[in-house]
Amino acid sequence: MPELRNRSWILQKRPEGLVTLADIELREEPLRPLQAGEVLIRNHYLSIDPAIRDWMSERPSYLPSIPLGEVVRSTSLGEVIDSRHPAFKAGDLAVGVNGWEDYSIARGEQLMPVQPMPGEAEQYFLSIYGAVGLTAYFGFLEKGRPQPGETVLVSAAGGAVGSLVGQIARLKGCRAVGLAGSEEKCRWIVDELGFDAAINYRTSANLEEAIREACPEGVDVYFDNVGGEVLDATLMNLNKNARIVFCGAISGYNSQQPVPGPYNFWQILARTVTLEGFLVSDYFERFPEAIAQVRQWLAEGKITFREQVVDGLEHCLDTFNLLFEGANTGKLIVRLAPTAEAGVRGNSLSHATEASVSAAVLEETR
Structure with a gap:
């Protein structure tokens, strides 16, 4: 050669x-x-x-x-x-x-x-059949443990992982609400992906109140890709025994100073919330199972x-x-x-x- x-x-x-x-x-x-x-x-x-x-x-x-x-x-x-x-x-x-x-x-x-x-x-094996699709699949289903009728809130819902989480939530009989950073992304996740509601976090004067209005019965599962202020606002809207799936904290990756912890972290105790991180690599042996299910959902147009x-x-x-x-x-x-x-x-x-x-x-x- x-x-x-x-x-x-x-x-x-x-x-x-x-x-x-x-x-x-x-x-x-x-x-x-x-x-x-x-x-x-x-x-x-x-x-x-x-x-x-x-x-x-x-x-x-x-x-x-x-x-x-x-x-x-x-x-x-x-x-x-x-x-x-x-x-x-x-x-x-x-x-x-x-x-x-x-x-x-x-x-x-x-x-x-x-x-x-x-x-x-x-390239599907870098996206829908790769870490993106598998993260959404295992993170939401295994750590979020969704039940029909529950409200699921997703941050970075216009992103690769978040957009899939909301769709899987709907397939599991949940109400899906997404946080996104533009009106275009908000329209996309509602009109094309089937989210029940969307919140533009960049234009919301009071994010805590905006989440409360979009989730009037509270949040049962929060899939967090962002951390920071979005997590803080969500903590004040969680139901008892809610689950937080900690997938990422992109809001702090470029920070040059220590990022303060959530000011409302007390709500984890007050509402007996489970907050759990995960690595998709922990599910390596089950990748074929997830790919098969995602492939079926795609084929069925779900x-x-x-x-x-x-x-x-x-x-x-x-x-x-x-x-x-x-x-x-x-x-x-x-x-x-x-x-x-x-x-x-x-x-x-x-x-x-x-x-x-x-x-x-x-x-x-x-």
Whole structure:
């Protein structure tokens, strides 16, 4: 095999606030030879997730901080080019926690083989069949324990995970209320996704009161992707024995100062609330079960989802910062070296809306 050169985004220093080009740098270097047990992958798609910002810091997290001088960590999906591991051969598709780069070298046991069904796009295994769909599925059903007739409140409801949680809540006979950051997102989750109500948290003068009006019988399950003031306002609207599913706290990821705890945390005791965090990786053995159920819901038209796909490794940073500006629509993915086949498959199913974004369009959304 001729020598391959790899472009990678390298973490130069710990970011303060939004990540900039002073923090990460796009480099090109030759790939090293494979060692026993390793697999070489040409990445097709990179997952753009809020958790990456936390991994760039030195705060304790469920994964170690990205070492300075190393590639920015992210989940990727790609084609096996070469393998020194018995479970993989050239031409296989695999998903793993790799990085923002053209090629990744990974241990075979750290990769998961994937095989899309006819008509399914590869990148679904980074979105609806990947961490997004599985997080919504296991987080809500296992930790939220919804019961028919209950009220479910979801923050970041216009995002990739939150939009699915609300739809699953409706499938389970619950009333779904979403918090989103624009009128467009509020209309989308109500008119197209079937949420019962939506709250624009950016324009609400009194968020606690806005939640009370949208949830007149109180909140039984709160699926939290945001933390901060939204969590604080929700705490004052919980019912007795409510459940809070703590999925993320994007409101504080770019904070340069210690983030104060919820001022209304006392309500956890006063209303005998269960607050529980979870990691989707804890359910690894049950991934096939979840994918099968989500695939069935999609086929039956019971759920829908959005992907915002941006072309080009060079656009990883701008795409990433869309998350913290509230400018993304659905699951954010960067596509490398797009092919005609990928484009057709990505738009072949009516339940998936793929926004393929050029550099010019990306700039307009900022």
